[in-house]
Amino acid sequence: MITGAPAAMDALQRWLEAEAALKDASDNTITAYRADVAGFLGFLAGHTGGGQGLAALARVSVQDMRAWMAQERRAGLGARSLARKLSAVKTFYRWLSEREGFDASAVLSARSPKFQRKLPRPLSIEGARDMLGTVELQAREPWVAARDVAVVTLLYGSGLRISEALSLTGADLPLGESLRIRGKGGRERIVPLLPVARAAVEEYLRQCPYGSAPGMALFRGVRGGALSPRPIQKAMQAARMQLGLPSDATPHALRHSFATHLLSAGGDLRAIQELLGHASLSTTQTYTAVDQARLMEVYAKAHPKA
Structure with a gap:
């Protein structure tokens, strides 16, 4: 399995720690965030050649985002699950761009796939x-x-x-x-x-x-x-x-x-x-x-x- 560059994975860990400490995110939320964003970082490492640290994250383009989302859909990921992953990636990028001082609009402007929200099914x-x-x-x-x-x-x-x-x-x-x-x-x-x-x-x-x-x-x-x-x-x-x-x-x-x-x-x-x-x-x-x-x-x- 491809993993992200060490600097990127370190940034992911720092973000997760901040989410847990400052936003009191649950263990389940942290686990899901870790898997979703690590998967995205792994994709970037393979897509861009890897080994470029945080600089590569700052250069992510609209085309890169489309390529990642297309790969996820080809792998059989549903619209609802992809929307959840994209939300995690955006949250991570918002945090990282504020600290590293780069423009994250290519990531933040990525459009979430539309899906029919499931209504709760109560008993009578x-x-x-x-x-x-x-x-x-x-x-x-x-x-x-x-x-x-x-x-x-x-x-x-x-x-x-x-x-x-x-x-x-x-x-x-x-x-x-x-x-x-x-x-x-x-x-x-x-x-x-x-x-x-x-x-x-x-x-x-x-x-x-x-x-x-x-x-x-x-x-x-x-x-x-x-x-x-x-x-x-x-x-x-x-x-x-x-x-x-x-x-x-x-x-x-x-x-x-x-x-x-x-x-x-x-x-x-x-x-x-x-x-x-x-x-x-x-x-x-x-x-x-x-x-x-x-x-x-x-x-x-x-x-x-x-």
């Missing part, structure tokens, strides 16, 4: 209710069943990502009417804890054979370690097969359902943005399209045909 209110009731039936041990119910109730009742639910520790006890969640990018938010969610967690704690020390994970695996997402994913997979729900009825779909059902009930978009922890309102606005799409689907089924 009935589907979400059925999922909460059926997940409980998938485990052999009562305390595991109680654990799974508690987790999925938090996902739907508070709009948590599964990683956020599983990051809770004994320090978050005793439970009150809200939870302080540290989400993507280190952003903190306060989410409501409905009585049904609080009761589900308390029932799990009552049955759990392991303690709830402040420094320990709140949700435990069968051997006592911190619970990973996979058991919850498997429990929901079994439940959706039993209910005849589609394959996109995943843990993250419960978070989508939380947002969509709030919006359908008249929830304020800004308030929903805060509850979900979205950095940009445009991300939350996706749910307005979901709500409109569902409305048109109901209309098409119910409207009398001429």
